[in-house]
Amino acid sequence: MELEESTAACRGRLDAFLRSVERRALRMAQLATGNLDDALELVQDGMLVFVRSYRDKPESDWPPLFWRVLDSRVNDHHRRQTVRRRWRVFFGLGAGADESEDADPLAAVADANAIGPLEQALGGESRIAIERALRALPDRQRQAFLLRVWEGLDGAQTAKAMGCSEGSVKTHLFRAMEALRKHLEEHR
Amino acid sequence: MSTRIEERVRLALDEDVASYDAALLSRLNRSRQQALDQGLAGRRRAMHSPWLGWATATALLLAVVLSPWPPASGPAPAPTMDTAAAGEDLELLLAADEIEVIEDLEFYAWLQQQSLDG
Numbered sequence: 001m002e003l004e005e006s007t008a009a010c011r012g013r014l015d016a017f018l019r020s021v022e023r024r025a026l027r028m029a030q031l032a033t034g035n036l037d038d039a040l041e042l043v044q045d046g047m048l049v050f051v052r053s054y055r056d057k058p059e060s061d062w063p064p065l066f067w068r069v070l071d072s073r074v075n076d077h078h079r080r081q082t083v084r085r086r087w088r089v090f091f092g093l094g095a096g097a098d099e100s101e102d103a104d105p106l107a108a109v110a111d112a113n114a115i116g117p118l119e120q121a122l123g124g125e126s127r128i129a130i131e132r133a134l135r136a137l138p139d140r141q142r143q144a145f146l147l148r149v150w151e152g153l154d155g156a157q158t159a160k161a162m163g164c165s166e167g168s169v170k171t172h173l174f175r176a177m178e179a180l181r182k183h184l185e186e187h188r
Numbered sequence: 189m190s191t192r193i194e195e196r197v198r199l200a201l202d203e204d205v206a207s208y209d210a211a212l213l214s215r216l217n218r219s220r221q222q223a224l225d226q227g228l229a230g231r232r233r234a235m236h237s238p239w240l241g242w243a244t245a246t247a248l249l250l251a252v253v254l255s256p257w258p259p260a261s262g263p264a265p266a267p268t269m270d271t272a273a274a275g276e277d278l279e280l281l282l283a284a285d286e287i288e289v290i291e292d293l294e295f296y297a298w299l300q301q302q303s304l305d306g
Contacts, residue, residue, distance in 0.1 A: 023205035044219035051227025130200045149194050
């Protein structure tokens with residue numbers, strides 16, 4: 001009986017936490033993959049790994065843990081895409097993409113000029129320019145920017161979520177800001 | 189101190205996620221409930237089953253071993269892939285969980301250090 005109550009309470013807390021981050025997680029994954037279905041799959045997979053691995057950790061630890069899992073899933077997605085392309089080329093099935101087989105998977109980004117369904121629905125040149133500017137950023141720069149500026153993680157939490165040093169986060173963030181400023185000023 | 193660019197991007201992203209339609213929110217909700225059901229039950233997804241992983245690895249290795257080298261026909265010249273690269277690919281496809289375990293250990297060492305420092 002107590003165990004059931006404990007499990008229900010745990011589920012309630014996890015549900016509330018995941019509900020609080022899921023929309024932003026989906027948006028970040030969509031910016032990284034350029035595909036809504038892939039993004040949904042990554043978010044669900046990330047949620048599953050998070051629940052399975054970290055449900056008993058203190059709630060204050062959950063945000064950096066969740067973003068670390070999702071970041072890992074996104075990086076893994078890019079690597080797998082690269083591997084699949086390489087094997088498709090090897091078996092003469094065509095690359096199915098315009099990237100070379102030795103491209104850096106972590107630097108791979110979605111089509112910078114593609115407009116997502118949300119942007120089409122929402123319209124507005126400014127919104128479209130922001131979407132394109134974010135997609136044009138290298139993955140690491142975009143991730144540093146979104147985690148620091150949008151999600152509000154501090155430098156140390158962002159560094160651990162991304163698996164790099166705080167100095168690298170600062171560098172990625174600085175470059176992201178410069179690129180965004182340049183891109184958005186050009187599209188005023 | 190946040191800059192104008194930061195504010196502009198943050199506002200646009202906030203508006204984006206606030207405007208998700210009912211169908212998308214329903215899919216997100218289903219994904220969350222499924223993750224909670226499976227995660228709390230301690231079940232592993234079928235795709236992560238070690239049997240499926242080994243079956244995939246075996247099938248890929250057989251395909252490499254049995255395929256003509258280079259392929260005998262086809263209009264385009266066959267690209268080459270050395271066995272080391274193929275091995276790396278297989279390792280990459282199968283090793284995600286092990287990487288996670290290593291990363292988790294590292295991460296908890298950091299969390300512990302944070303609490304000691306704090």
